[in-house]
Amino acid sequence: DTVMTQSPDSLAVSLGERATINCKSSQSVLFISNNKNYLAWFQQKPGQPPKLLIYWASTRESGVPDRFSGSGSGTDFTLTISSLQAEDVAVYFCQQYYDTPRTFGQGTKVEIK
Amino acid sequence: QVHLQESGPGRVKPSETLSLTCTVSGGSISSYFWTWIRQPAGKGLEWIGRIYASGATDYSPSLKSRVTMSVDTSKNQFSLKLSSVTAADTAVYYCAREGLTDHFDSWGQGTLVSVS
Numbered sequence: 001d002t003v004m005t006q007s008p009d010s011l012a013v014s015l016g017e018r019a020t021i022n023c024k025s026s027q028s029v030l031f032i033s034n035n036k037n038y039l040a041w042f043q044q045k046p047g048q049p050p051k052l053l054i055y056w057a058s059t060r061e062s063g064v065p066d067r068f069s070g071s072g073s074g075t076d077f078t079l080t081i082s083s084l085q086a087e088d089v090a091v092y093f094c095q096q097y098y099d100t101p102r103t104f105g106q107g108t109k110v111e112i113k
Numbered sequence: 114q115v116h117l118q119e120s121g122p123g124r125v126k127p128s129e130t131l132s133l134t135c136t137v138s139g140g141s142i143s144s145y146f147w148t149w150i151r152q153p154a155g156k157g158l159e160w161i162g163r164i165y166a167s168g169a170t171d172y173s174p175s176l177k178s179r180v181t182m183s184v185d186t187s188k189n190q191f192s193l194k195l196s197s198v199t200a201a202d203t204a205v206y207y208c209a210r211e212g213l214t215d216h217f218d219s220w221g222q223g224t225l226v227s228v229s
Binding site (some may be wrong): 106 | 118148157158160162163171174207209215216217218220221222223
C-alpha cells in the first residue's frame with residue numbers, strides 16, 4: 001500500500017495568515033505517461049463528508065476559493081491556504097489515487113490562533 | 114449534479130453482516146467506479162473498495178475476506194456487505210463516486226453504523 005503521511009497533525013494560524021500542510025507518499029504518485037500526480041486534497045468539517053478541494057495535485061475544483069492551492073510532485077506535496085478565513089477551520093486530508101488500495105493521510109486539523 | 118445517499122441499518126450485532134446501499138440520483142451509474150469509504154469517530158478515512166458499473170471490483174486487502182460489493186444498474190444503486198463485524202467496524206460509512214479523472218468528486222452524506 002502507498003502510505004500517505006501528513007504534517008503537522010494540527011496547526012493554529014491567525015486569521016489572514018498562511019497555513020501550510022505537507023503530505024508525503026511512500027512511493028511516487030506521478031504517472032510518467034501523462035505527467036500527472038494522482039494526488040487530491042479534501043476538506044472535512046464536523047458532521048460533513050469530505051469536500052474535494054484539489055486534484056492532480058494542483059488543480060482547484062470548481063467553486064473552491066483561490067486562496068487554496070496545491071503544489072508538489074512525485075512524493076512530496078503541499079496544500080496552502082494563503083489567507084486563513086474562519087470558515088477554513090476543518091480537517092484536511094491528502095489522498096493518492098495512483099493505485100489501489102486508495103489511501104489517505106491521517107489528516108491535519110486547522111484551527112484559528 | 115449527481116447525488117449519493119447511503120441507507121441501511123444503523124446498528125449491527127457482532128459477528129453479523131453489515132449491509133448498506135447507496136442510491137445515485139441526478140446521473141447514471143454507468144461509466145464510473147463507485148466506492149465505499151469509512152471513518153471511525155475522530156479518526157481518518159479508510160478505503161473499503163470500489164465497483165464498476167460492469168460489476169468489476171477492487172477491495173482493500175485488509176478487508177477483502179469480509180467484503181462483497183454489488184451493483185444494480187436498473188435501480189442506480191450499489192451495495193456493500195461486510196461480514197463478521199466487530200466493534201472495530203463501527204464507523205461512518207460513505208459512498209462516493211470516482212470521477213472520470215479518478216478522484217472522488219461526489220460523496221454521500223455518510224451513515225453511522227454501530228456494532229453492538
